[in-house]
Amino acid sequence: MKRFLIVWLLLTWMMTIHAQRTCVVADMESRKPIKNVLIMTDTHHAARTNLYGYFAMQYAFDSATVSHPSFHSTKVKRTALPDTIFLLKKMNLLHEVTIYGVDKQKHSLAFHQKAAQYAAAGAPQPSSGTVIATFDFADMIDRRKRHDRKVLKKLEKIFKEMDAMDDPLYLPPMEKEKQ
Numbered sequence: 001m002k003r004f005l006i007v008w009l010l011l012t013w014m015m016t017i018h019a020q021r022t023c024v025v026a027d028m029e030s031r032k033p034i035k036n037v038l039i040m041t042d043t044h045h046a047a048r049t050n051l052y053g054y055f056a057m058q059y060a061f062d063s064a065t066v067s068h069p070s071f072h073s074t075k076v077k078r079t080a081l082p083d084t085i086f087l088l089k090k091m092n093l094l095h096e097v098t099i100y101g102v103d104k105q106k107h108s109l110a111f112h113q114k115a116a117q118y119a120a121a122g123a124p125q126p127s128s129g130t131v132i133a134t135f136d137f138a139d140m141i142d143r144r145k146r147h148d149r150k151v152l153k154k155l156e157k158i159f160k161e162m163d164a165m166d167d168p169l170y171l172p173p174m175e176k177e178k179q
Helices: 002-017 104-122 137-141 143-165 173-178
Strands: 021-027 038-041 046-048 054-057 063-068 071-077 084-087
Touching: 038 054, 046 054, 063 084, 071 084
Parallel strands: 021 084
Antiparallel strands: 021 054, 038 046, 038 063, 063 071
């Protein structure tokens, strides 16, 4: 009986030493096997999963680290080693994004203001102190010129209103009526 007990203990001990543990490594979300996952034991032995996500560890170990570049690593104890190890995929979250730009409406308004100032600077100025009165009979009968003068007066009025809008104390016409 002693011999039987000794042989049984030796066989059990040898089986635990040479026991081969086979597991599958899979994606936690899709449940699909992952290939080329590195399994590194605390005894510095390593294994890789095959095309079907299987690996076989021939060496005795206490714990193993399961890692893949696209997945979060996990550490597994040998005593709690399941048949399937699930890994969670790494998410690439973006940090805060700041976008710089130019307000086209303000840019356009500034461009038109500069163009108007440039045109006003280039316009001929009346001479100081002298008034030159001219008379042309053709001006009296020219319809087009009279029409242009009316349009010019309307435009001058509109531009004066626009200049007043730049004034910080400007009140639109409707608000003036309310006061």
